[in-house]
Amino acid sequence: MSNKTEKSDQGWQGCLSSEQYNVMRKHGTERAFSGKYADCKTEGIYVCAGCGEELFTSETKFDSGTGWPSYFQAINETAVEETVDNALGMSRTEVHCRKCGSHLGHVFPDGPQPTGLRYCINSASLKLDKK
Numbered sequence: 817m818s819n820k821t822e823k824s825d826q827g828w829q830g831c832l833s834s835e836q837y838n839v840m841r842k843h844g845t846e847r848a849f850s851g852k853y854a855d856c857k858t859e860g861i862y863v864c865a866g867c868g869e870e871l872f873t874s875e876t877k878f879d880s881g882t883g884w885p886s887y888f889q890a891i892n893e894t895a896v897e898e899t900v901d902n903a904l905g906m907s908r909t910e911v912h913c914r915k916c917g918s919h920l921g922h923v924f925p926d927g928p929q930p931t932g933l934r935y936c937i938n939s940a941s942l943k944l945d946k947k
């Protein structure tokens with residue numbers, strides 16, 4: 817049995833807001849500083865808004881100044897998957913939830929130590945489970 821969450825396009829439209837659907841299923845990007853978690857410093861675990869999988873923790877969140885919630889590492893090595901995204905004439909690394917395939921954001925090699933990575937994630941793709 818696959819442990820992935822699969823839904824039809826119609827199924828996703830039915831359970832996500834239009835903003836979430838645009839970001840998570842259509843690879844959209846929310847406007848900078850528009851998302852609710854950009855400046856959030858509350859402690860807890862950020863789970864996938866599509867399937868509830870744990871993706872990031874507040875302990876790895878940092879202030880990137882970009883207007884999107886940013887983390888230097890995912891919660892573990894299997895929660896998120898990466899693919900090369902050549903859209904918009906740029907080569908970027910796209911990040912999505914392994915369990916349900918929903919688009920989360922991108923990862924860039926200009927983050928802080930210890931990883932040097934910056935996971936630039938849409939607030940729309942996340943839900944914070946407070947500690």
Ligand code: FE
Pocket residue numbers: 864865866867868869913914915916917918
């Ligand atoms: Fe998910």
